[in-house]
Amino acid sequence: MPALFIFLSGCASIPPHIAELEASRASVELVDTPFFPQERYQCGPAALAAAISSSGIEVDVQDLVDRVYLPGRQGSLQVEMLAATRSVGRLPYVIDGTLQALWNELAAGRPVVVLQNLGVAVIPRWHFAVVVGVDTERDAILLRSGVEQRRVTSLKTFLRTWRRSDYWGFIVLRPEELPADVDRQRYQKAVAALEKAGRTEEATTAWKMAISQWPGNPVALFGLGNIELSLGNDPEAEAYFRAVVERDARSVAARNNLAIALARQGRYAEAMQELSIAREDASDPAIAAELADTEALIAELSRDAAVPD
């Protein structure tokens, strides 16, 4: 059966940059990570519950089942695991897929939710588990997995099962925490998604963390401006958008939203002026459409203001 043999043994070796740990890294184990034994097909909610409660929020696994389980697929999607994390006001952050990145998060006290394929490529068995430790002496990974509170898997087996998900894993951050290895763009997107999910308070804290990490970060300033705008704090919003424009005079998005903040304060002429500068720099048709919406909005606001009660 030559064809079969290739199927079953077709495991390439793990690249060294994935499997290597910097020398002198000690074993680490987060023994306090809670354990939620999974029900049938519910490894997603169970893993998520462990990671979220480890971040200090009490969770009900059933609520998470309602958030991530897809009956028609008998499982949970990766993006919904992230989305459900946002729904409780925590920031999901996808880590680099390396043993070192895993270790760094564990050392910072955060367990890592990982996606493994416990089967083989042709007979997949996709499974979410929580990495809670690395035993560097025995070359083993410690997991909360399925119905096992402390599963010990050899590093080699773990990496092989993890490789099939492209080494996918994420952490659950409190809004005032930054990841151990933070990638600016990835972090910005994560916070923007939290903001879009309506978690205003947590997003505000996270944007402020971004500014402390990267002073003057325009995306964070812009996000804070949008949050103030959504709360009706127009002068505060104006200040944030102006700060973005000061750093990047060609930021169409910042000028557009600045125009709205100004118009809402009755400063229509200034608003129109910002909008016309924005228009000069708008090359994307979708952005141009937004600018047209803004112009209509300003016209409407000024008309309403002109009509006596």
Added chain:
Amino acid sequence: MKFNCLRQSLLQVVSLAIICTGFAQVSHAGVIETSVLADQEDRATHIARVEVLLASAEVARQFEKLGVDQALVAQRIQTLSNTELLLLQEQMDQQVAGGDALAVIGTVFLVLLILELVGVTDIFKSI
């Protein structure tokens, strides 16, 4: 036929509900979302509002088809980012679902493999 009509109108209601939630979130037409700026560095074009709305409606339809309780669909859609919505709209089927289920095709394969190993079948023999 009747069922189809009903389904269609239900879908429209759900889509409308999602669209309304979307606008409520932004609070004003014209405000450019933060994710636009966050995505800008590695995306050539801005994801238009209408694209997000269409993706939301389509993902909602697929979630319902996959058995998600109607009352939960809108909440689940709301916490997905725009890029995640587009990803699901385009390739929900290719997305892996972690849940320990063995795919049917996998199970069949496994049975065939066992049959092959015990010598009952000879399917995998190369000719």
